[in-house]
Amino acid sequence: xxxxxxxxxxxxLTSFQYRFDTVLGLVMSNISIFxxxxxxxxxxxxxxxxxxxxxxxxxxxxxxxxxxxxxxFILIGSGFEISGMIKxxxxxxxxxxxxxxxMFLFWKYLSNAFYEFSKQFLFMLLVIxxxxxxxxxxxxxxxxxxxxxxxxxxTVISHLIWMxxxxxxxxxxxxxxxxxxxxxxxxxxxxxxxxxxxxxRWSVKALEMMPFAxxxxxxxxLYMNQxxxxxxxxxxxxxxxxxxxxxxxxxxxxRAGIKKYSAIGG
Amino acid sequence: xxxxxxxxxxxSYRIHEKQEGVKNTIKDFFxxxxxYKDAVINLNMTIEKGEIxxxxxxxxxxxxxxxxxxxxILYPTYGKVIVLNYTPTQRKKEFLKKIAFVMGNKxxxxxxxxxxxxxxxxxxxxxxxxxLYNKNINxxxxxxxxxxxxxxxxxxxxLGERMKMELINSxxxxxxxxxxxxxxxxxxxxxxxxxxxxxxxxxxxxxTTIIITSHYMDDIEETCDRVILLSKGRKIFDGSISEVSRLxxxxxxxxxxxxxxxxxxxxxxxxxxxxxxxNTLKLIIRKEQxxxxxxxxxxxxxxxxxxxxxxxxxxxxxxxxxxxxRIS
Numbered sequence: 090x091x092x093x094x095x096x097x098x099x100x101x102l103t104s105f106q107y108r109f110d111t112v113l114g115l116v117m118s119n120i121s122i123f124x125x126x127x128x129x130x131x132x133x134x135x136x137x138x139x140x141x142x143x144x145x146x147x148x149x150x151x152x153x154x155x156x157x158x159x160x161x162f163i164l165i166g167s168g169f170e171i172s173g174m175i176k177x178x179x180x181x182x183x184x185x186x187x188x189x190x191x192m193f194l195f196w197k198y199l200s201n202a203f204y205e206f207s208k209q210f211l212f213m214l215l216v217i218x219x220x221x222x223x224x225x226x227x228x229x230x231x232x233x234x235x236x237x238x239x240x241x242x243x244t245v246i247s248h249l250i251w252m253x254x255x256x257x258x259x260x261x262x263x264x265x266x267x268x269x270x271x272x273x274x275x276x277x278x279x280x281x282x283x284x285x286x287x288x289x290r291w292s293v294k295a296l297e298m299m300p301f302a303x304x305x306x307x308x309x310x311l312y313m314n315q316x317x318x319x320x321x322x323x324x325x326x327x328x329x330x331x332x333x334x335x336x337x338x339x340x341x342x343x344r345a346g347i348k349k350y351s352a353i354g355g
Numbered sequence: 356x357x358x359x360x361x362x363x364x365x366x367s368y369r370i371h372e373k374q375e376g377v378k379n380t381i382k383d384f385f386x387x388x389x390x391y392k393d394a395v396i397n398l399n400m401t402i403e404k405g406e407i408x409x410x411x412x413x414x415x416x417x418x419x420x421x422x423x424x425x426x427x428i429l430y431p432t433y434g435k436v437i438v439l440n441y442t443p444t445q446r447k448k449e450f451l452k453k454i455a456f457v458m459g460n461k462x463x464x465x466x467x468x469x470x471x472x473x474x475x476x477x478x479x480x481x482x483x484x485x486x487l488y489n490k491n492i493n494x495x496x497x498x499x500x501x502x503x504x505x506x507x508x509x510x511x512x513x514l515g516e517r518m519k520m521e522l523i524n525s526x527x528x529x530x531x532x533x534x535x536x537x538x539x540x541x542x543x544x545x546x547x548x549x550x551x552x553x554x555x556x557x558x559x560x561x562x563t564t565i566i567i568t569s570h571y572m573d574d575i576e577e578t579c580d581r582v583i584l585l586s587k588g589r590k591i592f593d594g595s596i597s598e599v600s601r602l603x604x605x606x607x608x609x610x611x612x613x614x615x616x617x618x619x620x621x622x623x624x625x626x627x628x629x630x631x632x633x634n635t636l637k638l639i640i641r642k643e644q645x646x647x648x649x650x651x652x653x654x655x656x657x658x659x660x661x662x663x664x665x666x667x668x669x670x671x672x673x674x675x676x677x678x679x680x681r682i683s
Contacts, residue, residue, distance in 0.1 A: 092479035103467045181428045182463050187451040352428050
């Protein structure tokens with residue numbers, strides 16, 4: 090475990106090597122969330138009623154602000170890195186290390202996620218005084234506990250899903266197009282563009298039980314205190330089952346794929 | 356005691372072939388053509404503990420593929436490998452802790468941080484005790500003369516310095532077997548010499564088994580006890596460097612030193628002139644003729660002050676074998 094924690098620290102240190110990039114990233118990485126907020130403010134202004142599908146303007150802004158923060162823990166990088174490693178032969182370097190490649194990439198991208206989260210969070214703290222009236226502050230201790238657990242499980246799920254997608258490179262060699270297509274679908278199903286309860290009522294329950302909901306939708310709902318504790322706890326159990334299933338799938342795909350690996354390049 | 360055993364080791368790759376041009380690209384998109392390339396064919400070899408082995412061969416001869424099968428990166432298509440009593444492709448942790456693989460064209464050290472940060476990580480990955488870690492870092496950095504560079508961001512170092520850091524990274528956990536794939540590729544002469552010296556010295560002290568591939572014959576000649584020549588995936592020779600010369604060199608180098616300027620072309624009838632400077636002429640002559648040529652030259656008044664006969668340099672012999680693809 091110590092080695093993974095050290096790699097976590099190592100990649101965090103790497104992130105701070107380039108000062109200008111770090112400072113610029115602090116501002117630039119928050120641009121998309123501001124565009125989203127402006128978009129919804131305009132929607133509410135033109136709507137005139139102040140409520141869209143049960144969401145008041147403060148609910149909507151809060152949903153997207155906290156979702157954006159939580160989404161930094163989606164470890165999409167794991168998938169793209171493993172796919173690149175398989176394609177260009179870089180996997181050879183890590184395959185003969187006495188550690189788990191899955192864990193190595195998890196901690197590497199978790200480190201990156203913490204860095205991105207800190208950047209966004211710091212920036213939010215700086216600008217919150219200017220739009221505090223557009224945010225809700227209903228988080229309870231119970232919800233906070235569930236939220237942290239849900240985020241942790243969601244992070245693991247995202248890593249395992251992206252690893253599975255990345256390992257398609259064992260068969261496809263170039264898996265980028267497939268991965269980007271999946272990225273759009275996964276983002277949509279995780280509530281990145283619109284909250285999942287905007288979907289038809291019959292589908293919401295199924296969508297909430299899908300592993301993608303754990304990335305940001307359910308944590309955001311927990312933050313907004315809009316999810317009963319029991320329901321939240323039950324969903325966490327479902328997500329834990331997903332972790333187990335995805336771990337088994339990762340193991341099967343890795344074992345089959347590694348035999349296909351051609352370790353290209355010198 | 357042999358620690359690497361390979362039996363009938365073979366590896367073939369499926370290769371996608373495509374003709375040039377737009378039309379062929381479209382055609383290929385719908386109808387892919389694959390061929391199979393045999394990278395290694397029926398390779399048998401045994402390596403003893405503490406040996407330094409040179410794997411030689413032209414580009415595509417199967418050197419790197421062999422190393423990758425021995426280290427567990429690639430599954431053989433046929434055959435069997437046993438390394439340190441393990442099957443490499445099972446990649447057992449105890450096995451992986453005993454081997455190191457340095458790839459001349461792939462860096463393992465974090466580019467954005469000083470090498471010492473990666474070394475610390477390597478220490479944890481390989482569970483190196485503090486005392487041994489400090490001892491090894493000091494020893495290796497001193498042997499490679501890079502102690503003053505350990506805290507400098509890797510990307511700021513020269514190619515040669517970076518390769519030395521890669522070597523430290525791979526040797527710091529005292530592996531029993533080290534695979535070196537083109538460790539001196541692209542390095543200047545001084546760095547090449549330093550690395551060769553390091554390998555020899557390290558092996559003497561630690562009895563580590565080293566398997567090295569290189570296109571620089573000096574790397575092989577100056578570090579290896581034994582060479583394995585591969586050509587088109589097949590082993591064509593396995594033996595000591597002196598044996599290569601004995602078996603394959605049909606020539607000798609004749610060196611004549613004159614006390615005044617001469618016309619070198621007068622000696623072209625004896626063999627191929629390879630060098631003429633400072634009144635010294637070097638010729639490659641047939642091995643079986645050298646006695647008669649020397650007797651003839653001594654008998655004539657040719658202003659010769661010194662005559663010497665040496666073996667043809669190792670690299671010339673290997674190049675000749677590779678060019679002819681001769682099989683032992």
